[in-house]
Amino acid sequence: xxxxxxxxxxxxxxxxxxxxxxxxxxxxxxxxxxxxxxxxxxxxxxxxxxxxxxxxxxxxxxxxxxxxxxxxxxxxxxxxxxxxxxxxxxxxxxxxxxxxxxxxxxxxxxxxxxxxxxxxxxxxxxxxxxxxxxxxxxxxxxxxxxxxxxxxxxxxxxxxxxxxxxxxxxxxxxxxxxxxxxxxxxxxxxxxxxxxxxxxxxxxxxxxxxxxxxxxxxxxxxxxxxxxxxxxxxxxxxxxxxxxxxxxxxxxxxxxxxxxxxxxxxxxxxxxxxxxxxxxxxxxxxxxxxxxxxxxxxxxxxxxxxxxxxxxxxxxxxxxxxxxxxxxxxxxxxxxxxxxxxxxxxxxxxxxxxxxxxxxxxxxxxxxxxxxxxxxxxxxxxxxxxxxxxxxxxxxxxxxxxxxxxxxxxxxxxxxxxxxxxxxxxxxxxxxxxxxxxxxxxxxxxxxxxxxxxxxxxxxxxxx
Numbered sequence: 154x155x156x157x158x159x160x161x162x163x164x165x166x167x168x169x170x171x172x173x174x175x176x177x178x179x180x181x182x183x184x185x186x187x188x189x190x191x192x193x194x195x196x197x198x199x200x201x202x203x204x205x206x207x208x209x210x211x212x213x214x215x216x217x218x219x220x221x222x223x224x225x226x227x228x229x230x231x232x233x234x235x236x237x238x239x240x241x242x243x244x245x246x247x248x249x250x251x252x253x254x255x256x257x258x259x260x261x262x263x264x265x266x267x268x269x270x271x272x273x274x275x276x277x278x279x280x281x282x283x284x285x286x287x288x289x290x291x292x293x294x295x296x297x298x299x300x301x302x303x304x305x306x307x308x309x310x311x312x313x314x315x316x317x318x319x320x321x322x323x324x325x326x327x328x329x330x331x332x333x334x335x336x337x338x339x340x341x342x343x344x345x346x347x348x349x350x351x352x353x354x355x356x357x358x359x360x361x362x363x364x365x366x367x368x369x370x371x372x373x374x375x376x377x378x379x380x381x382x383x384x385x386x387x388x389x390x391x392x393x394x395x396x397x398x399x400x401x402x403x404x405x406x407x408x409x410x411x412x413x414x415x416x417x418x419x420x421x422x423x424x425x426x427x428x429x430x431x432x433x434x435x436x437x438x439x440x441x442x443x444x445x446x447x448x449x450x451x452x453x454x455x456x457x458x459x460x461x462x463x464x465x466x467x468x469x470x471x472x473x474x475x476x477x478x479x480x481x482x483x484x485x486x487x488x489x490x491x492x493x494x495x496x497x498x499x500x501x502x503x504x505x506x507x508x509x510x511x512x513x514x515x516x517x518x519x520x521x522x523x524x525x526x527x528x529x530x531x532x533x534x535x536x537x538x539x540x541x542x543x544x545x546x547x548x549x550x551x552x553x554x555x556x557x558x559x560x561x562x563x564x565x566x567x568x569x570x571x572x573x574x575x576x577x578x579x580x581x582x583x584x585x586x587x588x589x590x591x592x593x594x595x596x597x598x599x600x601x602x603x604x605x606x607x608x609x610x611x612x613x614x615x616x617x
Contacts, residue, residue: 163225166235169507170226172216173242176493177474177500181240182209184504216243219443221467238469238507241443241457242500245436245475245491250282250389256415257392259432260287269431273298276428280417282389283433285312286492286529291433292381293326293532299380301425303417305388310531312490314565314577315543317555321563321579325532326381387421392430436491438476452478461518462510463503471507473499481518486540486574486592487525494527524593528585537585540575540592541567547574556606564606571599587612 169185171178186206214228225235247259260269273279278299281288289310292302304311308319393416410416413426438456443449450458450466456478463471474496479489489495498521509516527538544551544567551574556564562580566573566588573591578584591598598605605612 163233163235166237167210168237168511169240170234170236170238171240171242171504172226173244173474173476175242175244175474175496177244177476177496177503178240178242180497180500181242181473181504181507182206184501185508216442218445219447219470221447221470224469236469238471238511240463240471240473240500240503240507241465241476242472242474242496242503243439243443243476244496246439247432248434248437250430250432250434251392254392254394256394257430257432260291261436272429278413278425278427279429279431280425280427281431281433282417283431283435284309285433285435286531288431288433289313289531291431299382301382301384301427303384303387303389303419305386307386309383313531313536313538313542314579317557318563318565318577318579321557321559322532322534323383324560325534384419384421384423387419387423389417390420391418392416393418436475438478440476452480454478462506462516463499464506471503473503479522484523487522488541488545490525490527492527498522524589526585526589531579534579535581537576537578537582539578539585539588540573541569542575542577543567544575554603554606556608558608566606568598571597573598584612 171181171185183206186209212228212232212234214230214232216226217229218227219239219241220226223235224237224239225233226239227233245261247261249257249259251257258265258269258272260266273295276298278301279295280301280303281291282303284304284306288302288304292300302309308316309323310319395412395414395416410424410426414428415430416424416426417430418424438454440449440451440455440457443457444451447467449470452458457465457472457476458480459465459472459477461481463473463477465472465477475491477499479499483489498519502519502521505519506516525538525540525542529536541547541551542565544553547567547569551567551569554566554568556562558580562582563577564579564582564584565577567575572595573588575592576584576588578588604610
């Protein structure tokens with residue numbers, strides 16, 4: 154099973170090998186281990202998985218290389234394993250503003266979130282750069298520390314919603330946070346610490362789930378509740394540490410902005426001194442260890458191309474989650490976004506495909522790829538995104554209906570040709586199931602016009 158290029162002898166050949174311990178990997182493992190049950194996100198030792206599935210072996214090591222021709226993987230500690238079917242679920246790695254700068258911190262996994270908590274406890278001011286999910290959660294949760302938030306767009310949360318929804322949420326940054334509700338318990342599996350002296354290759358941990366800040370005290374050094382300033386339509390021009398302030402021109406940074414460990418210059422001409430910079434500008438597919446010596450087809454975004462059976466271009470190699478790019482013809486109401494909900498769906502479906510192919514059984518594209526849906530929480534509001542929620546790919550061929558009650562709810566519906574194709578629901582609207590059905594059954598809603606969002610009409614009963 155092992156080619157000449159491998160360093161060691163194949164220790165064992167497995168029917169299924171899954172690389173990665175994030176949501177996609179664990180869900181895939183649960184699927185190929187013949188258990189179908191609800192999967193939440195919670196941090197648990199991997200031994201729990203091994204106890205649950207007697208046919209599962211968890212190997213605590215990063216993959217150093219993959220040899221698709223010989224169907225084998227080599228781990229960082231020099232062990233070699235063969236496979237019949239392999240699923241790559243290695244996730245994404247942060248797009249850091251700059252590498253090797255101790256004053257720039259990326260938040261991607263539990264370790265980096267804990268490092269952030271440690272640094273924040275001594276900080277008086279931080280700069281957050283980015284406009285995705287982590288940035289949105291971060292600026293809301295941090296207390297006792299001034300936050301400068303630099304976003305490249307005209308409004309916050311551009312990935313998830315439009316300027317109207319952003320305006321609805323902004324006032325939440327100016328008031329005190331409500332008391333915390335009951336603790337959240339979503340499962341997530343981890344591996345134990347490596348043995349002392351064991352060699353390690355850096356690899357990012359699994360992505361943070363939606364409740365990563367629960368149970369973490371995000372408190373700065375100041376006795377203030379929350380101070381957030383947003384700098385719109387700007388990016389980072391330069392990051393200068395206090396040690397680099399040599400010439401007179403750079404010294405003026407300190408004179409004008411006070412003495413700080415690091416200074417950040419933005420493209421809007423403003424400069425801020427701060428204790429550290431948080432880089433929250435998204436992720437790129439973590440394909441690094443798998444490409445060398447193989448012939449994977451990659452998408453424009455760097456992800457491993459997968460077809461509608463989650464198979465890559467290399468035989469018997471599948472991929473799921475942030476590392477892959479869905480290259481089949483998408484349903485009109487679905488698009489790929491690198492979110493934990495999709496990682497879970499892809500992992501589950503990839504596991505099903507692997508098992509079906511081993512058993513030579515046909516498998517149809519799962520129903521979850523019919524309609525894009527994502528439920529999360531921003532600024533303490535429940536947020537539901539459905540279908541083409543931002544009119545993605547529709548051009549000017551769509552109209553919007555909006556209902557907004559300040560501090561309570563924001564409802565936006567996207568219509569195309571009189572039919573609902575997307576929706577954004579912020580707050581406890583109880584409309585998600587009704588709207589999901591209206592998008593899927595494509596009923597002509599022309600006759601209802603703006604009455605569709607009339608708060609005096611119980612739309613749930615109407616379309617029941």
